[in-house]
Amino acid sequence: MASKTDKRSATYNQLESGTERSRPILHQNAREIQPYGKIAKLPIALDEKVCAASAENLNQVLADTITLRDLYKKHHWQVAGHTFYQLHLLFDKHHNEQDELVDTIAERIQSLGAISLAMAADIAETSIIPRPPRGREEVPAQISRLLEAHEILLKEARTMARQAAEAGDDGTNDVLVSDVIRTNELQVWFLAEHLVDVPAVRADQAKAASSGG
Numbered sequence: 001m002a003s004k005t006d007k008r009s010a011t012y013n014q015l016e017s018g019t020e021r022s023r024p025i026l027h028q029n030a031r032e033i034q035p036y037g038k039i040a041k042l043p044i045a046l047d048e049k050v051c052a053a054s055a056e057n058l059n060q061v062l063a064d065t066i067t068l069r070d071l072y073k074k075h076h077w078q079v080a081g082h083t084f085y086q087l088h089l090l091f092d093k094h095h096n097e098q099d100e101l102v103d104t105i106a107e108r109i110q111s112l113g114a115i116s117l118a119m120a121a122d123i124a125e126t127s128i129i130p131r132p133p134r135g136r137e138e139v140p141a142q143i144s145r146l147l148e149a150h151e152i153l154l155k156e157a158r159t160m161a162r163q164a165a166e167a168g169d170d171g172t173n174d175v176l177v178s179d180v181i182r183t184n185e186l187q188v189w190f191l192a193e194h195l196v197d198v199p200a201v202r203a204d205q206a207k208a209a210s211s212g213g
């Protein structure tokens with residue numbers, strides 16, 4: 001018959017082996033399972049070449065969308081002047097909408113069996129949106145910079161939407177038209193109205209009289 005001491009040591013041994021099994025295995029390295037730029041074909045009834053071409057286009061739109069998203073956050077933090085509060089909120093709203101686009105675009109790329117860009121260094125190398133200064137800009141310059149970034153994105157998204165439609169990749173065409181193009185066009189409207197030079201308090205009656213007379 002086992003003594004009390006034996007029973008305790010058996011329990012201790014079981015605990016020790018249990019701990020061993022639950023210990024995390026750290027510092028593991030392995031080769032990538034899929035290199036960037038290669039397609040891991042999925043059964044979506046689309047030719048591999050079509051998937052590769054769409055993914056390459058979408059990664060460009062992704063890099064530019066991430067850059068525009070971050071530009072909105074920069075301006076959200078750095079905005080100054082009497083319209084501070086409304087622009088602080090508007091820039092953050094647009095940032096969040098662009099962030100949703102980022103996820104939609106990236107997951108479309110993955111759905112094509114491709115790899116989406118993700119990290120800041122890769123985004124910086126890929127984006128064609130001009131790099132802003134680190135410092136603070138005046139509101140009209142901030143808004144102009146955002147509008148130019150939107151237009152770069154809209155131009156490439158329209159071209160790529162047509163290419164996707166011609167190749168039969170309706171899903172990519174839909175993401176580009178329904179999500180990217182429509183969101184960017186709406187945000188352009190909200191921004192551009194801030195650069196219309198109208199009186200804030202007193203209507204310009206002199207001009208009204210001369211043009212009406």
Ligand SMILES: [Fe+2]
Pocket residue numbers: 076092
């Ligand atoms: Fe904030």
